[in-house]
Amino acid sequence: MNATPNTAPGHRDDVWTENRIRALGAVTDLPTAARIFGLGRSLAYDLARTDRFPAPVIRAGTRYRVPIAGILAALGLPATGDLTFSAQSSVDHHGAIRTTAVHDHATQGEP
Template sequence: MTTPEHHSNDVPPAGPSSDGSDGTWTAQRIRALGPVTDLATAARIFGLSRSVAYDLAKRGQFPVAVLRFGSRYRVPVAAILHALHLPATDDPEPITPPPDDGDLIAGGRHASITPHRIRSHRLPHTPTEGNT
C-alpha cells in the first residue's frame, strides 16, 4: 500500500516539469524541502534510483546520515546541503576584512612559510637552533 508520504505532490520531479523548470536541484530547491525529506527525494538529489537508495540506507552506506523511524527513512536537508558543499541558508556568508597587521606586508607581499621557518620581509631573520 502506498501512502501520500511516499509520493508527496510538493516534491519537484527529477526531470523537466510542466512549470518550465528543468528539474535541476539547486540549493534553493533543496532548502525548500524543509528540515527533513524522504529517502526517495534525497536519492533523486544525489542521482540515485530509489531502490539503490533504500539498499544503501539499509546497509548504512547512503551518502549522508539517514534517520529511521520504524519503517520510514528521513534524511536531514542540512546533511544533504553539507555533502554537496552548499550553504545551509540563503544568507551570504559575512565578509570578514583582513586584519590590519596580519601577514600582509605593505606593497602586497606576504610572509612565506616553509617547513622549517617562517620568513617575513618585514621582520629580520635571525636563525635559531634547528631553524636555519
Template sequence: MSNTRRSRTARRTREHAGGEPAWTAESIRALGATTDLRTAAHIFGLAMSTAYLLAKNGRFPVPVIRAGSQYRIPVQPILAALHLDPDPSQPP
C-alpha cells in the same frame, strides 16, 4: 496532485539536459529540516532501489534516520554533501 508534491515541483526551477527538474540550493533548503528517502535519492540522482539498499546498509551519502519502516533524511547534511551553503543568512 497533493499540495506537498505540487510545492516540491514548483520549487524546482531549472532543468537537466534530459528534461528532469534540477534541485537548487534554495529548493533543497525549502524542504525543511528533513525529507523522505525518495526526495533525497532524487537530489543525489540515485535510483530508489539503490537508495534503499544504501540506506539499509548504512552507506547512503548522508545520515539517515530510521523511524519505524520510514527513512527520514536531514536536509543540512544534503547541502553539506553537495558543498552548498547550509544557511545563506549566516555570514561566512
C-alpha cells in the same frame, strides 16, 4: 511508452538547485533525497540499509528521513541559518503566558 512531462529525463524538475533543496524544509523522505543525488529508489534504500547513503539517514520505524542539512553538507553547501528558502520569522508567545495562581504562589513563598 511515453514519459509524463514531469518525469521526462532532462526536465526542469530534475534540476535540484540549492534554493529548491532548502525549500524542502528540515527533513525529506528517502526517494526525494535519492533524486537530489541522482540515485534510483531501490539503490537508495539499499544504501540507507547498509549505512552508505551519501547523507545521514534517520530511521523512524520502517520509514527513512534525510535531514536537509546533511544533504547540503554532502553537496558542499553551507547548512547554516534557516533551512527553508522562504523562511518566515516565528513569534514565541510562551513567555507572555502567565497565570495568577503561579504568580500568587511564587510571591507567597508557597511551592
